[in-house]
Amino acid sequence: MPIDTKTALLDSAERAARTVGFDGFSYADLAEDVGIRKASIHHHFPSKANLSVELMQRYLAKFEALRAEFKETPKSGGVQLSTVIDNYRAGLDGGKSLCLCVSFTASRESLPSEVSQLVRRFRTMITEWLEDAFQLGHSDGTITHVQDPEQEAAAALSLFEGAQLAARAQEDLALFDNAVLLLKSRITQN
Amino acid sequence: MPIDTKTALLDSAERAARTVGFDGFSYADLAEDVGIRKASIHHHFPSKANLSVELMQRYLAKFEALRAEFKETPKSGGVQLSTVIDNYRAGLDGGKSLCLCVSFTASRESLPSEVSQLVRRFRTMITEWLEDAFQLGHSDGTITHVQDPEQEAAAALSLFEGAQLAARAQEDLALFDNAVLLLKSRITQN
DNA sequence: CAAAACCTACCTATTGGAAGGCAGTTTTCT
DNA sequence: AGAAAACTGCCTTCCAATAGGTAGGTTTTG
Numbered sequence: 001m002p003i004d005t006k007t008a009l010l011d012s013a014e015r016a017a018r019t020v021g022f023d024g025f026s027y028a029d030l031a032e033d034v035g036i037r038k039a040s041i042h043h044h045f046p047s048k049a050n051l052s053v054e055l056m057q058r059y060l061a062k063f064e065a066l067r068a069e070f071k072e073t074p075k076s077g078g079v080q081l082s083t084v085i086d087n088y089r090a091g092l093d094g095g096k097s098l099c100l101c102v103s104f105t106a107s108r109e110s111l112p113s114e115v116s117q118l119v120r121r122f123r124t125m126i127t128e129w130l131e132d133a134f135q136l137g138h139s140d141g142t143i144t145h146v147q148d149p150e151q152e153a154a155a156a157l158s159l160f161e162g163a164q165l166a167a168r169a170q171e172d173l174a175l176f177d178n179a180v181l182l183l184k185s186r187i188t189q190n
Numbered sequence: 191m192p193i194d195t196k197t198a199l200l201d202s203a204e205r206a207a208r209t210v211g212f213d214g215f216s217y218a219d220l221a222e223d224v225g226i227r228k229a230s231i232h233h234h235f236p237s238k239a240n241l242s243v244e245l246m247q248r249y250l251a252k253f254e255a256l257r258a259e260f261k262e263t264p265k266s267g268g269v270q271l272s273t274v275i276d277n278y279r280a281g282l283d284g285g286k287s288l289c290l291c292v293s294f295t296a297s298r299e300s301l302p303s304e305v306s307q308l309v310r311r312f313r314t315m316i317t318e319w320l321e322d323a324f325q326l327g328h329s330d331g332t333i334t335h336v337q338d339p340e341q342e343a344a345a346a347l348s349l350f351e352g353a354q355l356a357a358r359a360q361e362d363l364a365l366f367d368n369a370v371l372l373l374k375s376r377i378t379q380n
Numbered sequence: 381c382a383a384a385a386c387c388t389a390c391c392t393a394t395t396g397g398a399a400g401g402c403a404g405t406t407t408t409c410t
Numbered sequence: 411a412g413a414a415a416a417c418t419g420c421c422t423t424c425c426a427a428t429a430g431g432t433a434g435g436t437t438t439t440g
Contacts, residue, residue, distance in 0.1 A: 005385075005386090019299065020297075020299040021211070021296060021297050021299070021300070023211060023213035023214055023297070024213055024297065024299055024300055026428075026429060026430080027429080027430065027431085028428075028429080028430095036385095036386075036387095037386070037387060038430090038431095039388080039389090039431080039432085040385070040386050040387070042430090042431065042432080043384085043385060044385090047430075047431080048429095048431095098296070101359075102296070102355060103296065105355050105358055106211060106288070106292070106293065106296035106297070106358075107211050107213070107214065107296070108358065108359075109209065109210040109211070109214055110210070110211070116359070119359055120359065120360055123356070123359055123360075147372060148372075151371050151372045152372065154356070154368040154369045154371070155349060155369050155370070155373070157352065157369070158348075158349050158352030158355070158369035158370075159345060159348050159349050160352065161352040161355050161356070162347065162348030162349055162351040162353070162355070163348040163352070165292060165295050165296070165348070165352070166344070166347065166348050166351070168295055168296075168298065169291075169295045169298075169310065169313055170306075175344070178341065178344040179344045179345050179347070179348035180345070180348075181341050181344070181345070182337060182341045182342065182345045183345070195419075195420090216394075216396075217395080217396065217397085218394075218395080218396095226419095226420075226421095227420070227421060227422080228396090228397095229397080229398090229399095229420090229421075229422075229423085230419075230420050230421065232396085232397065232398085233421095234419085236397090237396075237397075238396065238397095
């Protein structure tokens with residue numbers, strides 16, 4: 001029993017979008033990758049615009065779930081910040097892949113406005129998560145030198161997304177690590 | 191005497207690449223924008239790959255010249271850092287446009303490796319510029335809390351590129367400003 | 381059996397690009 | 411100096427490949 005075809009399509013499309021960009025792959029590529037005929041994709045996703053929406057919806061839901069999980073079993077601010085950093089690092093896949101949110105922001109003009117809305121929600125959610133982490137890290141002492149948590153959160157998100165670009169530019173994870181090193185050094189062991 | 195056609199093509203292509211991405215525009219779009227026949231573009235740029243290279247070359251040269259200019263008439267570290275920030279902000283064009291380096295990094299897979307090399311050189315150059323600025327800002331006292339200038343530079347570049355993405359995601363300059371606010375507050379008046 | 385999943389076969393528009401022509405300017409040769 | 415050759419810049423015409431998408435039939439499955 002092979003995996004659900006629709007899921008396989010979403011997986012393949014997500015990988016493609018994150019590595020070659022949304023304009024960089026076609027239904028034909030997808031079909032070959034999944035092992036299905038091109039026209040059959042339309043059965044699951046009537047249009048490519050449709051696919052992009054479902055792609056972003058799933059991506060958002062996944063991270064919302066992850067955050068909800070963290071809200072239940074409370075960790076320190078430092079651990080939460082580390083978790084987010086590690087997630088962005090893991091998402092790089094060695095410098096080949098970007099966060100879907102980053103990729104879709106870059107090719108915004110080829111996407112339906114619904115995707116932009118979802119990207120916005122994604123960014124807001126991550127920013128709130130980071131804000132909470134900085135707030136908490138400040139009070140529990142696991143993050144040093146915390147100024148305004150809101151400003152810290154905005155800066156951190158940009159830093160992570162930029163660090164992903166840096167790593168991708170030279171397909172070298174070290175560039176990501178280098179960019180976040182200063183922030184990481186503010187997290188105290190616990 | 192109208193502007194040089196080749197320059198007009200480069201200008202149009204740069205605008206397009208930065209607003210809709212390299213995969214987001216075609217020779218046909220370019221032709222219409224410049225007021226020339228599509229096939230005539232091949233006279234100036236045999237292939238689109240060729241165009242991308244010349245685009246990035248010009249972009250790199252422009253910023254190398256800017257930096258050289260600043261090296262001659264020495265400014266404070268704080269002023270230099272502010273200059274770079276302002277440049278990234280201005281390049282946003284209100285949230286519609288990205289740095290060519292960011293755009294080309296995102297659509298890396300559709301570009302010749304020569305472009306990747308140039309992007310690399312671009313990033314190295316800006317990083318060095320920032321490193322010098324932090325170094326200088328530390329000694330002349332125009333930037334506070336400077337730790338390792340090399341790490342600061344890597345973080346700053348990522349911050350700027352990420353902040354551009356943030357602003358573009360919601361087509362709102364305020365998001366850029368918000369992301370760089372914390373860093374900017376470390377620059378003392380002079 | 382009906383719905384879901386997938387197929388073959390097409391379609392239209394667009395993609396980047398090739399081939400070759402042609403007027404005007406510049407360079408080269410006698 | 412004047413003719414010939416070469417170059418520049420743009421054109422028209424054409425092309426194979428690919429894009430996303432549609433129509434309608436067949437297989438698979440609950």
